[in-house]
Amino acid sequence: MDNSRQLIQYVLSGLSNGAIYALIGFGFAIIYNATGIINFAQGEFVMLGGMLTLFFLVFLNFPLVPSIVLAILISTAVGIAFERLAIRPLKNANPLSLVIITIGASILIRGIAMLVWGKDTHALPAFSGNEPLHIAGATIMPQHLWIFSITVLIIAANKLFFNYSIIGKAMRACAYNSQAASLVGINVKTMVLLSFVISSAIGSMAGIIIAPLTMTSYDVGIMLGLKGFCAVIIGGMSSGLGTVMGGLLLGLLESLGAGYISASYKDAIAFIILLLILFIRPEGLFAKKETERV
């Protein structure tokens, strides 16, 4: 009895972490598909989401919903500023320089966050209390339910947006072939900007919903960002559903590994899984194999 209850706990916390990794991975994939850039500053949007909400909610005593909305708006503004100031001026730079620029941006954002909010770790209060719910023998925190439902909502909204709205289709066209897209009248620059808007908004939302469970501080963005990146690599860059599966798989295996093998090697387990998957199926578990053209 105790064993199976424990297992359920590991699975639950693994899946909720996995949902967060999937959301962060989404952010990576959206920017990558629009620009071909791996945005190493993605984790900082996650940090900004959590820290800004905390700032409005706890320090300025705003109600929860306005705090969240403001946090997302400000994170998105940072995303826009980043695209306009650092990415757009060098559209044709080599990929390595772009990687360094996003790393520079992530250091910069993290540094400013540290100056503004200090180095302390804070807990964001859970959205609807800490009273655990008992469902079928397992205890579940209300925050877990928030994480699952918001993740599902965001993923569904994404699916609808990219498959059925005209702007979403235009963004996919840019990802497929940006020159051809601009020939049929799509404003590629706007689409790139939009990709930064969407991914910084999703990233900050992920940071907000996970903050009550894992605490938040100016430097949580690095590890969360890297795990999100893992999720997207495991799932395959071009596959939305793959990213979700990748994130959930990563969170699950990580949590089970931490529970049954060793908690201090929790982060190592995530990256060992990543390496194994890369060695066996470099194109990701859920992506179709593509032949490379020379």
Next chain:
Amino acid sequence: MTKEKREILIFLIFTLAVLITPLFLRGSYYLNVLVFIGINTMLAIALNLLLGYAGQISLGHAAFFGLGAYISGILTTRFSFDPWLAMIISALMSGGLAFIIGFPILKLKGHYLAMATLGFGIIMFIIFNETVALTGGPSGLSGIPNIHINSLVFDNDLNNYYLIWVITLMVMLLSINLSQSRIGRALRAIHDSEVAARVMGVNARVLKVQIFAVSALISAVAGSLYAHTMTFISPASFGFNFSIELVTMVIIGGLGSIYGSFLGAAILTVLPEFLRVLQDFDIVVYGLMLILMTMFMPGGLISGLRLIGEAIGSRIKRKSVSNA
């Protein structure tokens, strides 16, 4: 003057400058900074062989630096090996490890390669932290003995300076040789197009792994030297941030340029020293400089300097023409 002769001349001038620099310095602080520049130069050159020549990114090179430092430190403190022997063993073990993991890792390309090397770096960092019985864990490993040749002990800044820089110069010479050799040309061919290189008969797969191993070996030597000159090491020096710093050194200096790597290493070593007066602001300025330098000098400082030199040269020429 032929290209080879010019290369030799530049190297001799650089060597001379390195050898006489301590004569002009007072105080151990500057020597100490120069020792760090030497170690970082070795690391940047090692990474440059991989990144600049073969075009293969590694976001986990701090792991090899750490591996060299820890193997050397553990062998000397816990098993009382001679530091030189420990250095050789640590270099061979790190190179060997790189050779083994190189085959699956270097099959990957682009961001997959970046992610795999990054993952490797983080795994090693966690191992440094968690194997407390061997490494001392987060609080570090202390009491690592200094290197000595008979009665000459490298325990002061001046001796360390010469120790580090003689080996750095050897690494530079090796890299210059390598880049001008058949192997260097083959690596550049892989950088431009791996498929084309293969068609021309370059064994790209093995060559990439070999250069990865050489790069890891040099990094481990730097790590071992670091351990023996500092006499104390802790995992914090070998994390993800340092891997990124190394990539930054190579890119800011200029991809594929040995002296560029030296410049990059020198700037990134000295910069935090200057920024220290800003206290907590330093990380903000550091991030900003990283962005601005990459934006406005995409070819690295070496090519930036060359452009400035050419601009001055053409202005002088124009002036002399208009005067005539």
